[in-house]
Structure formats: structure tokens, C-alpha cells
Amino acid sequence: MAKNIILIGFMGVGKGSIAREIVKQHPMVALDTDDVIESMENRKIKKIFEEEGEAYFRAIEQHVAEWLESDVRNTLISTGGGFFKVKNLKKIGTVVLLHADFDTIHRRILAHPNAEKKLKKRPLFQDEARARALYDEREKHYMKAADIVIDVEGKSPEKIAKEIIKKVIRK
Template sequence: MAKRRIVLIGYRGTGKSSIGRALSKKTGLGYLDTDQLIEDTTGKKIPQIFESEGEAGFRDIEQHVIARIPSGAGIISTGGGAVIRPANVQMLRMNSIVILLTSDPDVIYQRIHRTDRPSLTGLSPREEIEQILSERMPLYRSAADIVVDT
């Protein structure tokens, strides 16, 4: 049986990058972070991409990067909004076990409120977390094989 990829999805601050690196170290499988791949591909930080391209432009770049991820075994952590586009979900699910990482909104706030990631809504950070989680949770759950509370 071919080895499968492990894909980590979930909202910002749920531990996708930290857990992805730890799983890579533990299993010896390679690790890819789609946000890092986007920054490497564009030569820009994510806030700069949002500023110059907007969210739609960022999502186009994200989809292009996801399409180029090798199909072999490895650990992949995705950006929090990767599940917005069905094509991304389809590509990420191929030969993969998809793990949704979740956390309580207050825990997420404590983990991310000092980061430089751009606002998606213009709401306060706490309100944005609540709104985006409620919008994305059905997408996250439908894409996931396993759900883990971090």
C-alpha cells in the first residue's frame, strides 16, 4: 500500500504549523506549509500579498501552490482558508488523510492576536474569529477525515 499524505486543516492558531513540524520530525516524512510555499513563490509576506492582490488574488496563488504539491507521502499544513475553494479540497484530499485541528475561539484569540495576519472582515479580532469559524466550520468538517481539538 502506498504511503499517504497527512494534511492539516483548520483556522489560524489551531496548531497546523507546529503540529506539522512535530509530525514530520516524529515520522521522518517531509513537511510543507502552504503559507510558506506561497511566500517563497511570490517573494512576499502574506500581509503584503493581501495588500497588493486582495484576498481573491491570494486565493488564486494559494490554489496554484496547492496544485504543485507532490502527491507522495508527507505532512502538509494549509492556510486557514484553503478549504474555501472546492478545487483545493479535492487536490488536498487525494491520497491523503485530512485532519481538522480545532480550538476554542478564546484559545485561538490568545494564540493569534499579536500576529501580523491581515483581517479578513474588518471586525474586531474576537468577532472575526467567531464569524469566520461559523462560516468555515461546515467546509472544514466536510473535508476532514479526523477532527482533533488542540
């Protein structure tokens, strides 16, 4: 099995921020699946959703997952909120769920200095009621997909990174 670490969790939970903090504390290569997709498609995720729809986006995610499984090793991989659905997730590496309740995630996004930009970047978070329903639908699937669950509520990115390094890298 690849010695990759895959960060999953609901959009806005902090996967990218925590990945950047892990890399500061433990030198390793990191990549973000949404960044890979945007590079492949030469357009933003929001544009892909608008122009092609979610099914097209999920097919690209699966393509990226297959590439990760076959060609990527010793890498920290932060993912989009729906990446947990890829068929080969467990074959890519150790799956770490960053978990917080919906209200915590929503408050975190709204408190961010670039809150408007953060919300625009997340097409499935445009309607709060729909986003909450999506969170409720996904939560049990995240738990099932995870090898390790890290509760991020009330913790700094530095503390969360230390916890992940201790549990996954230096176990």
C-alpha cells in the first residue's frame, strides 16, 4: 500500500490549512486534489460544476484517484469534500477524517477574512440549508471511509497537525 496520507472531510473543515501545517512540521510533499483537477481542466472547480455538472466533476475525481493510487507515494493529499466517494480510496493511503460539526464549519468559513471568496469557491455550499443536508448525508460515509478520525473543533491547525503526525507518521 502507498504510504500516502489522505485528508478527507466536509468542505471548509480545514483540510488545506491543516495540510500546510503538517508540511511545516514534517517535511513531505503535499498536493490538493482540487488543485490537480483545476490544473488538468484549466478552469476553476466552480466553472467545472457550472459548465459540466457534478457527474462530470466526480468522473475527473475518480481519474485523479486512479493516478494517485498508481503513481503517487509518500505524499500528503488534501481532498475535496466529495473525494471520499472514489472507488479506490483505501488503496491510495491512510484515510484521515478531519471532523467538526456543521455549525463549527459554517462559522469558520464566515469568520475567515476572505469569507465571500471562500463561499464562492464552494459551489455546494451556496445554499446553507442544502449544505447542511449534504453534511448530514455525508457524515456517516466519512466515518465509514476513515482509518483515523481527528476531531478538529476548538483546536489550532498546529495542534491538529501534531496529532496527525503522531498518529499516522510516527506511530
